[in-house]
Amino acid sequence: KNQVEQSPQSLIILEGKNCTLQCNYTVSPFSNLRWYKQDTGRGPVSLTIMTFSENTKSNGRYTATLDADTKQSSLHITASQLSDSASYICVVSVLTGANNLFFGTGTRLTVIP
């Protein structure tokens, strides 16, 4: 069964601190992996996308890593800001089939002053 698992489920950090969110997947055949940010009451917004051959990708203070061998990804947030408070969703795409996106349940990040 194709699965995407994220950890931790929730996280509270102080403003200015760094944090790392984890995503493990069993999806196959792998196409790409995205991290989305979902603010409360809003739709998810894509932060990064990585294909099989990419190990790391940055978007401002967000840096995603991918280890396709171990099927693990992480999202590192540097110097967190209050506006980073949101759910972060890992989404893995497979090469075959029309329903080719598999969503994790997300990590709920709260940044406190």
Add this chain to the structure above:
Amino acid sequence: GAGVSQSPSNKVTEKGKDVELRCDPISGHTALYWYRQSLGQGLEFLIYFQGNSAPDKSGLPSDRFSAERTGGSVSTLTIQRTQQEDSAVYLCASSIGLAKTDTQYFGPGTRLTVL
């Protein structure tokens, strides 16, 4: 520019009633998706449309769910005889095409509550 819009933003209905949810995709996007997001669950694929092709309905949970996309643009998701387990946020997304790297842009969702 305008993103994906959905209406209504919130819908409260009684069990057994029919509801219609609307999605306006980004202009020029040929692919349109409907997802359901239940509390504490990941997004669940429902249906997608691509251009004039027949929609992929493989994710619809029952025959009470149906969707249309008129003129290749606006889409309506209809839930007939609503049940309490239908309560969720229904998200619509559009993408320029179906390439694996095409980004899906999501609307804000419609929060459906079935009493």
